[in-house]
Amino acid sequence: MGYELFAPAATIKIALHGMDREVKAEYLLVIQAKDMGGHMGGLSGTTTVTVTLTDINDNPPKFSKSLYEFVIPEDLPVGKMGGKVKADDRDIGENAKSTYNIIEGDNQGTFEIITDKQTQEGILRLKKPLDYEGKRAYILKVEATNVRSEASINAPFKDTATVKISVEDSDEPPVFSKPMYLLEVNENAPINTVIGTVTARDPDSSGSLVRYFIDRHTDLERQFNINVDDGKITLAKPLDRETDMWHNITVTATEVRNHSQISRAIVAIRVMDINDNAPEFADEYQAVLCENGKPGQVIQTVSAVDKDDPIQGHYFDYRLVPEMLNNPNFTIKNNQDNTISVLAKHDTFRRQKQETYFLPIIVTDNGNPPMSSTNTLTIRVCGCSKDGIVQSCNVEAYVLPIGLSMGALIAILACIILLLVVLFVTLRRHKNEPLIIKDDEDVRENIIRYDDEGGGEEDTEAFDIATLQNPDGINGYLPRKDIKPDLQFMPRAGQHSGPNGVDVDEFINVRLHEADNDPTAPPYDSIQIYGYEGRGSIAGSLSSLETASSDSDQNYDYLREWGPRFRRLGELYSVGESDRET
Numbered sequence: 001m002g003y004e005l006f007a008p009a010a011t012i013k014i015a016l017h018g019m020d021r022e023v024k025a026e027y028l029l030v031i032q033a034k035d036m037g038g039h040m041g042g043l044s045g046t047t048t049v050t051v052t053l054t055d056i057n058d059n060p061p062k063f064s065k066s067l068y069e070f071v072i073p074e075d076l077p078v079g080k081m082g083g084k085v086k087a088d089d090r091d092i093g094e095n096a097k098s099t100y101n102i103i104e105g106d107n108q109g110t111f112e113i114i115t116d117k118q119t120q121e122g123i124l125r126l127k128k129p130l131d132y133e134g135k136r137a138y139i140l141k142v143e144a145t146n147v148r149s150e151a152s153i154n155a156p157f158k159d160t161a162t163v164k165i166s167v168e169d170s171d172e173p174p175v176f177s178k179p180m181y182l183l184e185v186n187e188n189a190p191i192n193t194v195i196g197t198v199t200a201r202d203p204d205s206s207g208s209l210v211r212y213f214i215d216r217h218t219d220l221e222r223q224f225n226i227n228v229d230d231g232k233i234t235l236a237k238p239l240d241r242e243t244d245m246w247h248n249i250t251v252t253a254t255e256v257r258n259h260s261q262i263s264r265a266i267v268a269i270r271v272m273d274i275n276d277n278a279p280e281f282a283d284e285y286q287a288v289l290c291e292n293g294k295p296g297q298v299i300q301t302v303s304a305v306d307k308d309d310p311i312q313g314h315y316f317d318y319r320l321v322p323e324m325l326n327n328p329n330f331t332i333k334n335n336q337d338n339t340i341s342v343l344a345k346h347d348t349f350r351r352q353k354q355e356t357y358f359l360p361i362i363v364t365d366n367g368n369p370p371m372s373s374t375n376t377l378t379i380r381v382c383g384c385s386k387d388g389i390v391q392s393c394n395v396e397a398y399v400l401p402i403g404l405s406m407g408a409l410i411a412i413l414a415c416i417i418l419l420l421v422v423l424f425v426t427l428r429r430h431k432n433e434p435l436i437i438k439d440d441e442d443v444r445e446n447i448i449r450y451d452d453e454g455g456g457e458e459d460t461e462a463f464d465i466a467t468l469q470n471p472d473g474i475n476g477y478l479p480r481k482d483i484k485p486d487l488q489f490m491p492r493a494g495q496h497s498g499p500n501g502v503d504v505d506e507f508i509n510v511r512l513h514e515a516d517n518d519p520t521a522p523p524y525d526s527i528q529i530y531g532y533e534g535r536g537s538i539a540g541s542l543s544s545l546e547t548a549s550s551d552s553d554q555n556y557d558y559l560r561e562w563g564p565r566f567r568r569l570g571e572l573y574s575v576g577e578s579d580r581e582t
Contacts, residue, residue: 012049021053022090057095061087061144063161068142070124070163074132075170082111085122087144087159096120097146103160104141111165113142130167133205138165173261174200174210174253181251181267183233187241188274195224198231198265200253208255215250215264224249224269233267241271242307275367277307279316281375287342288393289357290384295346299330299379303339304363308371314338315366320359321374330359330379342377349381355393356380 010031029049036042063085070083089096100113100122110128115121122142145158176198183196202208212231214224223237224247231251239247247269255261287300304316318332318340329349333341342359357379364372382393 012051019053021056022059025053027051027053057091057146057157059090059095060157060159061089061098061146062159063087063144066161068161068163069166071166071168072126072130073168073170074130075172076126076130078126078129081123081125082165083124083163085113085124085142085144085161085163086120087122087161089120089146091146095146098122098144099146101143101145102140103143105139105163110138111140124163124165131203132167132169133203136167138167139163140165169205171255171258171261172203173263174255175203176200176253176263176265179265181265182270183267184270184272185235185239186272186274187239188276189235189239191235191238193235195233195235195269196267198226198233198251198253198267200231200263200265202255202261206257208257208261210253211256213252213254215252218248218250223247226251233269239271241273241309242277245271247271273309275308275310275365275369275371278371278373279304279306279314279363279365280373281305281363281377285377287377287379288390289344289349289379289381290388290390291349291351291381292384292386293344293347293349293388295344297344299342299344300377301335301339301341302361302377304375306365306371308365308367310365310367312366317364317366319362319364321362324360327359329357332361342379351381351383351393354381 010033012029027050029051030046031049032044032046034042034044064087068083068085072082076082085100087098087100089098098115098120100115102111102113108128110126110130111124112127113122113124116123122144140163141160142163143158143160177200178198181196181198185193185195189195198212200210200212202210211228212226213228214226214233216222221237223235223239225234225236226232227234231253233251249267249269251265251267253263253265282303282305285300285302289299302318304318306314306316316338318334320327320332327345329345331343331345333343335341340361359377359379360374361377362372362374364370380393382390384390
């Protein structure tokens with residue numbers, strides 16, 4: 001290479017042709033400049049110039065090897081990579097980008113090849129599933145090309161390579177003959193009827209046996225069975241189309257040698273209709289007939305429904321029951337649209353005579369065999385206005401006085417309710433009155449009553465009362481006071497006191513004796529009698545009677561002696577009064 005320098009400016013020119021960036025991409029030049037025309041004595045200076053060659057697309061892509069071999073399992077999913085190829089290009093940037101294509105060996109379009117933009121590799125991918133039993137090897141011819149520049153229009157800018165693909169056998173699940181089966185069965189089919197058959201095979205070359213099962217999650221009521229060996233589906237329970245018209249179950253096929261290889265198919269079973277339901281009225285009709293109606297007027301239009309679904313559609317025949325053919329009151333008319341009209345024959349209907357009529361009607365369908373049912377139409381006779389508006393359907397309305405309005409009836413009813421409420425409150429008030437008569441209402445003899453009832457059983461259970469019994473008392477039989485004796489006690493003849501005064505000792509003793517021995521004296525329940533206060537105490541009595549002055553002329557010793565007896569007598573009278581009030 002040579003350069004020429006011109007003054008005052010220097011121009012660098014290429015002296016040789018055929019410079020190749022792929023051989024040497026950069027040149028460093030040292031340039032010297034001298035003054036005085038380069039003569040002796042002149043001054044000079046130097047500089048460095050870097051010359052970089054730019055790339056043009058003057059190199060074609062080139063595969064690193066002419067044959068690529070890959071082994072791909074037959075169960076490789078569609079879209080997954082099966083191998084990589086790469087064509088190298090000495091150019092850089094856009095000039096080095098290559099495009100890959102399959103030009104031979106894939107007539108069925110099983111594979112495709114795309115370019116990885118990062119690595120400029122050709123990615124071989126699967127477009128269709130592989131079948132080892134169908135085709136075990138593929139030989140493809142792959143081409144890599146890039147865009148040529150004008151400077152090298154005649155240079156070759158593509159390269160080809162051979163790709164050999166071997167399909168590896170895999171254990172595949174069974175394959176059903178159909179992805180979905182449609183079967184039909186009559187709803188009156190007997191149990192064990194064969195509905196249809198499903199088939200599946202093992203696609204592997206070994207050809208394993210297949211077993212069939214029904215997924216019970218899709219047949220919770222276990223209405224169907226399947227033969228595990230041949231896939232025949234049979235009926236296990238009777239079917240009713242009116243309950244379920246379709247049954248969708250899932251059948252699984254499993255390899256005998258490898259139970260993990262399972263495939264599934266949907267079986268849709270359609271239940272075919274038979275005429276097993278009789279038609280019936282579409283509604284519970286309540287027909288109304290006006291008393292002032294005209295003969296021939298339409299009382300009610302009646303239609304029917306049928307749970308069955310015949311292919312040719314429904315057609316219903318209506319007729320009266322045989323015993324009602326000569327019915328003097330009503331007749332029916334066919335409207336030619338699967339409905340009938342019920343007509344009145346006369347205008348002399350009266351509620352006082354008959355309030356309700358029942359009209360039995362037979363409805364028959366057009367099935368094979370035909371089914372029929374008897375339905376009864378209820379017809380009520382009502383009072384209507386001149387315009388045919390129903391006003392009343394009750395017979396009792398005719399026994400009411402003329403001119404009595406609905407408001408008057410409501411007022412009468414309100415009065416009756418009010419009287420019942422007052423009567424109820426009065427009876428309840430009398431019932432809640434206390435049973436015990438107050439003191440001001442007691443007209444019996446004036447007896448002192450002690451309201452303090454004590455502690456009840458707690459008084460007798462808290463202490464041992466045996467020590468309170470009179471040890472000096474008479475030992476012997478004491479009459480029971482908790483039951484009323486049958487014998488009547490004869491009253492004792494009265495004893496009169498002496499003329500000189502009252503003998504208190506004798507009076508009290510007599511009264512106590514009568515009370516203790518009278519079997520008719522109250523109370524009749526058992527009571528504890530505490531008539532004895534002991535033989536005496538060193539401390540003496542605490543009664544206030546003994547606090548009297550010793551200077552008093554009166555002697556109160558008899559009170560200490562007879563006081564307990566008076567208290568005993570008062571207790572007897574008090575308890576008797578309480579028992580009578582209770």
